Amino acid sequence: MLKELIDQFYLENQKNKEQTRFYITDAGKCPRAVFFKFKNAPKEPTDPRIMRIFEHGENIHRNIFNILYRLRMGVVTEVPIPSQEIISGRADAILCVNNENYVLDIKSMNSMIFRNLSTPKEENVYQIQLYLHFFNIKKGILLYIDKDQQNMKEFFVDYDETVCKSLLDKFYALKDQVEKGEVPARLADYPRNWQCKYCAFKDTCKAPHGDSYEHTTAYSAVFCFTG
Numbered sequence: 001m002l003k004e005l006i007d008q009f010y011l012e013n014q015k016n017k018e019q020t021r022f023y024i025t026d027a028g029k030c031p032r033a034v035f036f037k038f039k040n041a042p043k044e045p046t047d048p049r050i051m052r053i054f055e056h057g058e059n060i061h062r063n064i065f066n067i068l069y070r071l072r073m074g075v076v077t078e079v080p081i082p083s084q085e086i087i088s089g090r091a092d093a094i095l096c097v098n099n100e101n102y103v104l105d106i107k108s109m110n111s112m113i114f115r116n117l118s119t120p121k122e123e124n125v126y127q128i129q130l131y132l133h134f135f136n137i138k139k140g141i142l143l144y145i146d147k148d149q150q151n152m153k154e155f156f157v158d159y160d161e162t163v164c165k166s167l168l169d170k171f172y173a174l175k176d177q178v179e180k181g182e183v184p185a186r187l188a189d190y191p192r193n194w195q196c197k198y199c200a201f202k203d204t205c206k207a208p209h210g211d212s213y214e215h216t217t218a219y220s221a222v223f224c225f226t227g
């Protein structure tokens with residue numbers, strides 16, 4: 001009884017916010033899925049269990065912020081990137097350690113994924129590169145936390161201008177496709193890519209209209225790339 005009521009609560013409080021800008025967390029994601037998000041295309045509801053996992057992750061972030069403040073290092077948390085035309089995002093924190101500024105991005109995961117992590121995940125590196133770019137900071141830290149065992153791993157990331165340029169070029173190309181209603185191709189290794197497994201748009205993606213997505217009122221995207 002209670003389980004059903006709690007699940008129902010999560011399902012009823014899903015945020016289906018209309019997307020009008022890219023988010024830094026879209027970096028490295030399937031462009032076709034991001035396109036569908038802009039078009040407000042039909043998608044599977046998020047499993048309440050997954051929503052609780054996200055919430056747990058947010059609580060872990062808050063605990064780390066608390067420790068950073070208590071360490072009395074220079075720190076600001078949840079810092080929005082400077083306003084510009086195409087992309088929004090909020091870094092977990094900016095730290096000053098030994099007179100050097102760092103962007104901090106915290107990621108939490110289960111023990112099995114954590115155990116196998118010997119290098120930072122590619123999409124996480126893309127995201128922190130964009131934070132470094134927009135904050136004009138040269139060094140970043142990806143802090144991974146094992147949700148089950150509370151172990152941590154950290155990786156240092158140096159700003160790479162070439163990577164950022166390539167990521168931003170891809171965002172501009174996708175913006176063009178969204179505005180023209182041109183559906184991006186499926187991932188090259190569809191449907192084996194791990195993103196396809198967890199994609200909320202997999203039915204839309206494989207539907208016959210998935211390749212010629214109509215720019216109807218119901219699915220229209222509203223852009224506001226005005227900075």
Ligand code: SF4
Nearest residue numbers: 030033187196199205
């Ligand atoms: S199913 Fe795969 S290729 Fe299709 S939109 Fe989702 S992630 Fe992209």
